[in-house]
Amino acid sequence: MINKFTKILLFVFFSVFLIPQSNATHMVGGDFTYRCLGDGYFEVKLTLRRDCEFGASDAFFDSKAHVAVFNQYGQIIKKIGLRGGFKLPYVGNDTLDESLNMECGIMGDFVCVHEAIYKDTIYLPQPEYKQKYILVYQRCCRNQTLLNIEDPLETGGSYVIEIDRDDWDLCNSAPDFKQWPDIYICAGQPLVFDHSATEPDGDSLVYELYSPYSGATINYPMPTVADPGKYTPFYKPVSWSDNYGVDNVLGGADPLKIDPVTGLLTGTPETTGQFLVGVLVKEYRDGKLLSTIRRDFEYNVRPCVDPPIADFESLDAICGSEDHDTLVLTNTSQNADSYHWYVYQHSTGITDTFTSVDLDFIYDLPSWGKDTFDITLDAYGNLADCSDITFKRIIAVKDELIADFDVIINDCYNDSLDITLNLQDKFSELNPMYTWKESKWKLVFSNDTLFAEGKKVSIIVPKEKKTLITLEVYTEELCYASVEKWVSLDFADIEFIANPMVV
Template identity: 35%
Template sequence: MNYRLKLHTVFERENRQIKFFSSIILIVFFLFPQTSNASHIVGGEMSYRCLGGSTFEVSLTVYRDCYNAAPTAVFDPIASIGIFDANNNLVTSLNGVDSGQLLIPQTVDDTLEILLTDPCLFPPSNVCVNSMTYVDTVILPPISGGYQLVYQRCCRNVSISNIINPFYVGASFVINISETALLECNSSPQFMSQPPVFLCVNEPFVFDQSVTDVDGDSLVYRLCTPFDGASFDVPRPQPPNAPPYNEINWLSPTYTLDNLLGGIPLQIDPATGIMTGTPNTQGIFLVGMCIEEYRDGVLISETRREFQYNVGLCSDLTASFDAPSFQCGDLEVNFQNTSINSDEFFWTFNDPANPNATSTETNPTFTFSDTGSYTVMLIADPNGSCTDTSYMDIFLEKSAMEAAFSYVTLDCTDSVQLALVDMSIDSVHSVESWLWQLSDGQISTEQFPLFVVDSSQNLLVTLTTTSSNGCTEEAQQSIPINLIPSNLLPSEIIICEGDAIQLNPHPPVGLPFAYSWIPDDGLSANNIPSPFASPNENITYTLTISDLVNDCFAELQVDVIVLDNPSLSVQNETNGCSSEETILTANTNLTQANFLWATDAEFNTIVSDSSTLTVTPT
C-alpha cells in the first residue's frame, strides 16, 4: 500500500470561520377577551306622560361615562323595559308589548354640559357624560295596583367611592304607574335640568334639581338609596328581573344616606328641589333622589333619579406668560402665553417710544424701540366677568461678547485627546463662565478642558459663554476625530525564506492618513498602507501613520522572522524477515513540526499524525 506524508509547520496557520446561528424566539401573547359588562353606568331616570285614555308615553334616560368607559361599554341599541303588575308578575297580555317587554330603540343621544355654580371656576378636561333617551308609547289598561316599569343594567364604574363593590353592582331604574294614575290620566313629574356632572372640592354649590308637574300635584323632594339590579354575569337581563329590588349598600360608616359625599352632608330642599353642599373630599359618589307626587294628600307616584357625582379640583382663570426676563443683542421679544381657562387676551408693552402698542394675539412678538427695562402686562378674558392680570419685567441689553475657540489633538492612538482652547472676548464686560457640550454627550465648564474621544467621528463641539452682565453667546465647530488603531500590526510575522507577505492588510478606510515604513529593505513600497515584504533575513519594520488633518501621528512595529525552507525525508527500517513490520520515520530540518500520514494523495484517509508509521503487510 502507498502512504502519503504531509508536513504542517508550526508557522502555518489556518483561518477558521465561526458561524453563528440565530435562534428564533417565539413569544406568544395570550389575549383575554373583554366582557360586555364593562363598567360605564353613571345614572338614569324614568318618567311617563298620559297622552289620553290608556295611552302613555314612557321615557327612559341612561347616563354613561364617555371618558373612562371601555370601548365596548356602549348604550343598548334597544332598551328592554319590563312591565310588572302590583304582585311583581310580568304582564304579557298587553297589546304591542313583546312578552312583557317594551322594546324601545335609541331616540336621543346627547352629551351633558358641565355647569358650575361659580362661573370663574373650571372643571378638568377629563370629565364627560353621555345620555341616551329612549321614548315610546304603550297602552296600559287600568288594573288593580297599577304597573311597575323597570329597566336593568350592569355595571357601575369601579371608581365609585361611597358604595360597596361598585364594579359588581348594577342598577334598576323603576317607575310605578299607580292605579290612580291610570284612572285619572296622570303624568309623572318631569326634570327641568340635567344632573350636575362635576362639583369643585371645597367650593359651595347650588343646583336646581326641581321638576315640573303638568297636573299641579304637590311634590316632595328627598335623597334616597338607588336600587341594585342585573349582575356581573348577566349584565343585560331581557326581560328584567322581577321586583322587589334590593337597595345598594353604602360604604358605611363613612358614607350613608345622611352623608352621601362624606364630610359636609349633601342636602336637598324638600319643597323646591334645590340641592346644596360643600364637598370636601375628592372622589366619585353615587347620589339618588326621589320626588313624591301627592294628590289630595295621597301618594300617587314617585319619580327617581340617580347619578354619579364627580368631585375634584377646579381651576381658576389665570393670566400668565413666559418671556426672557433678560435678553441680549435683540430688541425683538417672543411672548409665550401660559394662561389657563381663557381664549381672549389683551397685551400692553409700555414702550415710551410707542405708547399705544398693544396686541390681542395669544402669543405675540414685539420689537422694542431701544434697550432698557420694560413692564409688560397681560389681561386674560378682558371682556369677561372673571378677568385676571399678569405683569412681567424684562430687561434688554446689547451684547459686546464674541464666543470663539480653537483645538489641538494631543494623541490619536486608539483614542484622541482633544484640548479645547477658549478664545472668547468681551470688549465691555468680562467673560465669567463657559459651557462646553460635545455631540457624544461629554460636557465641561472649564475654560480650557481636555476631552478623551474613543471613536472616529465628526464631533460637534458647542461653546456657550456668559459675560458678567448676563449675556450669552455661542460658537460651534465640527471637528474630525480620526483614531489610529494600535492593533493594525501583529507583534511578529513568520515567513519562509523566499516568501512574500502583505503587511497591514486591513488599514483604516476613508481616513486622511499618510504612511511611512522604515527601513524599506524588502518592501514593495515604503509610503503605502499595505506593502508586500520579502526580506532575506529577520527584520523589524516601523510604520508611522500621520493624520493629515489634525497633525497627529502614531508609530507601530512588526518583527518579520524568516525561516529556512523545510526539508522532509523518510527512513525505512524493517524488523526481521520480509513478513514482519516495517517502521517508517519522517525527518525534517525544523525544530517543531506536525506530521500527517495518509493512504491517498488528497489526504482524505489519515492513518497517523506522529513522526513514525508502523506498516504491517497484509
C-alpha cells in the same frame, strides 16, 4: 365658561344600528318618567348616562332599551306589550349634542359622559282593582371609581316607574326634572343646585334623597323579558361604603341635603373623588301619592383653585381722535400669569399680537377719519392651568361729538295758558361721522323738572321767565356729549307773535 385643556363631552352616542351588547358598561346615572296621552296610552322616556372614559370600549348603549312590566308582587304581566315588556327605541332626534367645558380652575383629569334617550308611546290597559304596573329597566354595571358604594363594578342600576289604577283613571303625568346637576363640584366649596322638577297637573311635589337601586349583574348585565329570571330585585338599594349613606352621600361635616319643598341641593363636599347620589320627587294630589320619579347621578368632587379672570380698562370710545393716536389698555386681570393681546383693526384687516401686561397700541386713522378696533385679552393662570378671555370693541372717530339744539316757541299765551316748546336736536347737521342713538332732555323750572327723549320733541312747560335746558346726546359708537342753555320765556307783554321765534 372658558376652555380648560380638557373637555367634558356630553352627547348622545348616535348609533341606532348597534346590536345590544352582552358586556358590562359603566353606568353614570339615569331617570325614567312618563306622560299620559289618554285612553291608556303613555309616553315613557328613559334617560341613561355612561362613562365614556373608563367604560368598556365594546359596551355601547343598547339600540333598544328592554323594559319589563311587573305587578306589585314581582311577577311579569305577560299580557302587557310583547310578553310582558317593551323595547324602547333610541330617539335620535331627541338627543343632546353639546360640548360642555370643564370649569376653569377645577383640577384633575376630565370626565367623559355619554347620554342617550329612549322614548316611545306604549299602551297599558286599565289596571285591575288594586293592581299596579311597575315598569323596570335594569343595566349593569356602575362606574368602578365610585367611592361611596361597595363593589360598584358588580353593581348595576334599576330605573323604575309605577302606574296604579288611580294614575290610569286620572290620566296623570309624572314630574320631570328640569336639569341635570353639574358633573364637577369643588371640594371645600358650598354646593347649591336647583334640582326641582316641572309638573303639568299642578300637583304638590316633595323632594328627597334616596339610596339608588341596584340591578342586573356583571354576568347578565341587560335582562330582558325573554329571560325574566335574570332580573334582580329592583327595589334593592346599593350597599353604601363605610362612613357613607343616604344621610351623607359625600361624607364630611356638612352633608348633602335637599329642600323637600324647593328641591334645592346644598352641602359642602370635603373628600375628592366620585360619588353616587340619588334624588327622587313624589307627586301628591289632595294628600294622595300619585307618582314617584327617581334619578341617580354621579358627582365628581375635585380640588379647585381661583381661576384667572381676564379684564382690562380703556376708553369706551375715542371721540375726537388724532390722525396718529394711541389706545391705552390697562390690564386689570386677576389670578393670571401671562397674557396675549389681539388687536384687530377693521380698516387694515390686520390683527396685531402682543404679550405685555399692559398695552399702548399706536394706530393711524384711515383717510375717512373713523375706525373700529376689536380687542381680545387672553389671560392664563399657571396654577389653574387654564385661561379666561375677554373682548371689547372700541371705535375711534376723528371729529369731536357736538351737542346743540334749537328752541321754537309757537304759541301766544295769556294769563290762563301754558307754553309749548318745540325742541330740535341738531345732531345730524353737526355730526356727520357719528350714528345717533339717543337724545335726552331735561328742563328745570322753579317748582318742576321735565324730561323728554328724542331728536325732536314738543313739550308743554309752565309760565316762567326762563328755564335751564340740558341736552345729552348718545351715539352707537358709545360717544357722549351734552350742552346746557338758559332759554328766556318772558313774553308777558307780547300780545301776538307773527312768526315762530328761534332762540
